[in-house]
Amino acid sequence: MDDIILKKLQSDIGYHFNEVGLLKLALTHRSMGSQHNERLEFLGDSILSYSVSNKLYKNFSQLDEGDMSRVRASLVNGKNLAKLGKNFEIGNNLIMGPGELKSGGYKRESILADAVEAIIGAIYLDSDILTVNDVILNWLKHDFEKIDQNNVMKDPKTQLQELLQSKKMKLPNYEVVEIIGKAHNQKFKVRCLVKDLSLDVFATGTSRRKAEQASALKILEILQYDIKN
Amino acid sequence: MDDIILKKLQSDIGYHFNEVGLLKLALTHRSMGSQHNERLEFLGDSILSYSVSNKLYKNFSQLDEGDMSRVRASLVNGKNLAKLGKNFEIGNNLIMGPGELKSGGYKRESILADAVEAIIGAIYLDSDILTVNDVILNWLKHDFEKIDQNNVMKDPKTQLQELLQSKKMKLPNYEVVEIIGKAHNQKFKVRCLVKDLSLDVFATGTSRRKAEQASALKILEILQYDIKN
Numbered sequence: 524m525d526d527i528i529l530k531k532l533q534s535d536i537g538y539h540f541n542e543v544g545l546l547k548l549a550l551t552h553r554s555m556g557s558q559h560n561e562r563l564e565f566l567g568d569s570i571l572s573y574s575v576s577n578k579l580y581k582n583f584s585q586l587d588e589g590d591m592s593r594v595r596a597s598l599v600n601g602k603n604l605a606k607l608g609k610n611f612e613i614g615n616n617l618i619m620g621p622g623e624l625k626s627g628g629y630k631r632e633s634i635l636a637d638a639v640e641a642i643i644g645a646i647y648l649d650s651d652i653l654t655v656n657d658v659i660l661n662w663l664k665h666d667f668e669k670i671d672q673n674n675v676m677k678d679p680k681t682q683l684q685e686l687l688q689s690k691k692m693k694l695p696n697y698e699v700v701e702i703i704g705k706a707h708n709q710k711f712k713v714r715c716l717v718k719d720l721s722l723d724v725f726a727t728g729t730s731r732r733k734a735e736q737a738s739a740l741k742i743l744e745i746l747q748y749d750i751k752n
Numbered sequence: 753m754d755d756i757i758l759k760k761l762q763s764d765i766g767y768h769f770n771e772v773g774l775l776k777l778a779l780t781h782r783s784m785g786s787q788h789n790e791r792l793e794f795l796g797d798s799i800l801s802y803s804v805s806n807k808l809y810k811n812f813s814q815l816d817e818g819d820m821s822r823v824r825a826s827l828v829n830g831k832n833l834a835k836l837g838k839n840f841e842i843g844n845n846l847i848m849g850p851g852e853l854k855s856g857g858y859k860r861e862s863i864l865a866d867a868v869e870a871i872i873g874a875i876y877l878d879s880d881i882l883t884v885n886d887v888i889l890n891w892l893k894h895d896f897e898k899i900d901q902n903n904v905m906k907d908p909k910t911q912l913q914e915l916l917q918s919k920k921m922k923l924p925n926y927e928v929v930e931i932i933g934k935a936h937n938q939k940f941k942v943r944c945l946v947k948d949l950s951l952d953v954f955a956t957g958t959s960r961r962k963a964e965q966a967s968a969l970k971i972l973e974i975l976q977y978d979i980k981n
Contacts, residue, residue, distance in 0.1 A: 565809065
C-alpha cells in the first residue's frame with residue numbers, strides 16, 4: 524500500500540496516525556494469517572458502543588433505556604458501519620489473502636464493518652479515549668442529527684406487528700415455552716411464530732416481556748428490516 | 753436511606769460520590785415510577801464492556817478475539833454482576849415500590865446486576881472515564897487473576913460437545929436451514945438440535961461457522977452452563 528493512499532484514508536477518517544502500522548493492522552483481514560485485525564475489532568467495537576451510549580445518555584434525555592438501545596443498535600450495526608467503510612473507500616485498502624480477494628471479500632459488508640471497528644481500536648491505541656470519541660462522533664454526526672426525540676421509536680413487537688399488517692399478514696404468535704431457574708433468578712423462554720413467513724424463533728429474557736421483545740427483534744433481524752429511529 | 757448506610761456502601765464500592773444523588777438514583781428500581789436507574793444502567797453497561805475489553809486487549813495478548821469475547825461474557829454477565837451486588841450488600845439499599853419489595857425483588861439477581869451497572873454509570877458521571885475504569889478493574893481484580901492465558905478457553909461448540917459427552921449423550925446436530933441475502937452480504941441461519949435434551953435452537957451469523965458457534969452458545973445459555981474461562 525503506498526503512502527499517498529494511506530494519507531488520503533487518514534484525511535477521510537479525520538485522524539492522522541503517529542504509528543501508521545496500527546492503521547495497516549486495522550486494514551489486515553484474517554485471511555493474511557497470523558497478524559490480522561480481529562483483536563483490534565474487538566477493542567473498537569466496545570469503544571464505539573461506549574461512545575454512542577455516552578452521547579445518547581447526555582444529549583438525548585427524552586429517550587428512555589429501550590429507545591437508547593434501539594437507536595444505538597441502528598447506529599452501530601454492520602450495515603451502518605459498512606456504509607462508513609464505503610465512504611472511506613476502505614475496500615480498496617484492505618490487505619487480504621488471494622482467496623478472499625478473488626471471491627470479492629473486499630466488497631463484503633461484514634468485512635468492511637469489521638475493518639471500521641478495527642480502525643476505531645487503532646485510533647484509540649494511537650491516541651486516547653477522548654480523541655477517538657471525538658472522531659467517532661464526527662463520523663456519526665448526521666446520524667445523530669436525524670434522531671427525532673419526539674417521535675420516540677417503537678419497540679420491536681410494535682414494529683413487527685406494523686410490518687406484518689402492512690403486508691396484510693397475520694399477527695405473530697408469542698408463547699412461553701419454558702421457565703428456567705428458581706424464583707428470584709428466572710429466565711423465560713419464548714417462541715415467536717410468524718406463520719405467513721414460516722418463521723419460528725426462540726429467545727430468552729429475564730421477564731416474559733423482555734423475551735417477547737427479543738424474539739420479535741430476532742424476526743426483524745432475520746427479515747433484515749431496517750430498525751426505525 | 754440514612755447517611756451511615758450510604759457511607760458504608762461507598763466505602764465498599766471504593767468510590768465516594770461528590771453528588772450522592774447520583775448513587776441514590778442508581779439504587780432506584782423502575783417500580784418507583786418516573787425517576788429510576790434504567791438509563792444509568794444502559795450507560796454503565798457500555799462503560800463496563802469498554803473497561804473489560806481494554807484490559808483484555810492490553811494485558812492478555814495471548815487471547816484471540818474469540819477468547820476475549822468469551823472471557824468478557826463470563827465477567828460481565830448477570831450472574832457475576834449480581835455476585836458483586838451481593839458483596840456490596842446492595843439488596844438492603846435498593847429503593848423500590850412496595851409490590852416489588854413484597855415479592856422479594858431485592859433478592860432477584862437481575863435487579864442486583866442492573867443496579868451494579870447503574871452504579872458504574874453514576875460513578876462515571878460523578879467523575880470521569882479513567883476514574884470509573886480504575887474502580888471497575890479493582891472490583892474485578894480477582895476475576896482477572898484467575899484467567900489462565902495458557903489454558904485458552906474452548907469455543908462454544910467444543911464446550912457443548914464435551915458437556916454432552918460427559919453425560920453420555922449424543923452429539924448435537926447442526927444444519928444450515930436458510931441463507932439470507934445477496935452474495936456479499938449473506939446471513940446464515942443454522943439449527944442446532946440436541947436430541948437427548950429435546951433442545952432445538954436457531955441462530956444466525958455472517959458465516960456458517962459463526963452461526964453454528966452462536967447456536968451452541970444459546971444451548972449452553974439455556975442449560976445455564978457456566979462458560980469456562
